[in-house]
Amino acid sequence: MLGHIARRLGSNGLKGISPQQLLPKETHRHLQSSLDTIRPISTVSLWPFSSQPRDFSQPNSSWSPEMQKVYDHYYALCDTDTENGEGKKRPWRKLPSYNRSIKYATGGIHLSKLIQAKARLFTRNVKEQGATFEYVVFVNKEEKRCVCVFQAGRLLEGAPGHVHGGAIATMIDTVTGTLAGFLSGPIMTANLNIDYRSPMPLDSVVLIHSALDRIERRKTYITSKVTSTDESKLYTEATALFVSISVGHLFGSRN
Ligand SMILES: CCCCCCCCCCCCCCCC(=O)SCCNC(=O)CCNC(=O)[C@H](O)C(C)(C)COP(=O)(O)OP(=O)(O)OC[C@H]1O[C@@H](n2cnc3c(N)ncnc32)[C@H](O)[C@@H]1OP(=O)(O)O
Numbered sequence: 001m002l003g004h005i006a007r008r009l010g011s012n013g014l015k016g017i018s019p020q021q022l023l024p025k026e027t028h029r030h031l032q033s034s035l036d037t038i039r040p041i042s043t044v045s046l047w048p049f050s051s052q053p054r055d056f057s058q059p060n061s062s063w064s065p066e067m068q069k070v071y072d073h074y075y076a077l078c079d080t081d082t083e084n085g086e087g088k089k090r091p092w093r094k095l096p097s098y099n100r101s102i103k104y105a106t107g108g109i110h111l112s113k114l115i116q117a118k119a120r121l122f123t124r125n126v127k128e129q130g131a132t133f134e135y136v137v138f139v140n141k142e143e144k145r146c147v148c149v150f151q152a153g154r155l156l157e158g159a160p161g162h163v164h165g166g167a168i169a170t171m172i173d174t175v176t177g178t179l180a181g182f183l184s185g186p187i188m189t190a191n192l193n194i195d196y197r198s199p200m201p202l203d204s205v206v207l208i209h210s211a212l213d214r215i216e217r218r219k220t221y222i223t224s225k226v227t228s229t230d231e232s233k234l235y236t237e238a239t240a241l242f243v244s245i246s247v248g249h250l251f252g253s254r255n
Pocket residue numbers: 101102173174175177178181186187188189190191217218219241243244245254255
C-alpha cells in the first residue's frame with residue numbers, strides 16, 4: 001500500500017519522497033490504517049491532500065446490525081490489497097458508489113460539466129444517513145452476478161409502514177444496471193419488468209440478487225430477485241433489458 005502511495009506521489013511530481021518523509025509519524029499511521037480499509041479504485045488518487053470522491057457505500061452509524069453483518073460477510077469474500085500491492089484474489093469485489101454518476105470516471109469531469117454540472121445520482125442525493133437508500137453492491141465477475149445489500153429508510157414509504165414500489169424499482173434498476181454496465185460498458189435501461197410478491201416493511205434489510213441471463217448484440221438481459229437476508233422470504237422478482245449506447249446517445253445522437 002505504501003508503495004502505491006509513493007507511486008502516486010511520484011505522479012504528483014514528488015518522485016523519490018516517501019510518505020514517511022512527508023508526514024508526521026502519527027498522521028502517517030492514521031493514514032495507513034484508513035487506507036487499509038479502502039479498496040483501490042483505479043480512477044481515484046490516494047494522494048491525501050487532493051479532493052477525493054466520497055464512497056457512499058461505506059458502513060455508517062445508520063446501518064442496523066443486520067446490514068453490517070451481511071456487509072461484513074461479503075466484504076470478507078472480496079479481493080484484498082497487501083503491502084507489496086499484489087493482493088489476495090477472491091471472487092467478490094465491493095463497488096464504490098458516488099453521488100455523481102460520471103464525474104469520477106476517466107474523462108467524466110468534462111462530460112459531467114457538459115451534461116449537467118449540478119446533477120446528483122438519485123439514490124445518493126439525500127444527506128441524512130439512513131433516511132432513504134443505504135446500499136452496497138458486491139459483484140462477482142466470474143459468475144457474472146452481483147448482490148446488493150439494501151436498507152430501506154423511512155423516507156421511502158409507499159403503503160403505510162412499507163417501502164414504495166417505485167423505490168424498490170429504483171433499486172432494482174440501479175443494481176441490474178450496475179451489473180449490466182459492469183459487464184457491457186455504457187448502457188441504458190430499455191425494459192424493466194417487476195413482480196411484487198410481498199410488501200417490504202420500512203427499515204428492512206434485503207438482498208437484491210442480480211445475474212446475467214444473456215447478451216445478444218447490444219442487448220444485455222439481467223434477472224433479479226429481492227429476498228430477506230436469510231433468503232427465506234421473496235419480496236420481488238424482476239427481469240431487465242439494457243441496451244448498449246455510445247456516449248453520443250446522451251447528447252441526442254443515434255448510435
Ligand atoms: C451511461 C451509463 C453510465 C453509468 C454510470 C454509473 C452510475 C451508477 C450506476 C447506476 C446505474 C443506474 C442504471 C439506471 C439506468 C437508467 O435508468 S437509464 C434511464 C431510463 N432509460 C431510458 O431513458 C432509455 C430511453 N430509451 C432509449 O434511449 C432508447 O430507446 C434505447 C433503450 C437506448 C434503445 O434505443 P437504440 O439505441 O436506438 O436501440 P434500438 O436500435 O432501438 O434497439 C436495439 C435493440 O434493443 C431492442 N430494444 C430496444 N428497446 C427495447 C424495449 N423497450 N424492449 C425490448 N427490446 C428493445 C431492439 O429491438 C433492438 O433489438 P435487436 O434488433 O438488436 O434484436
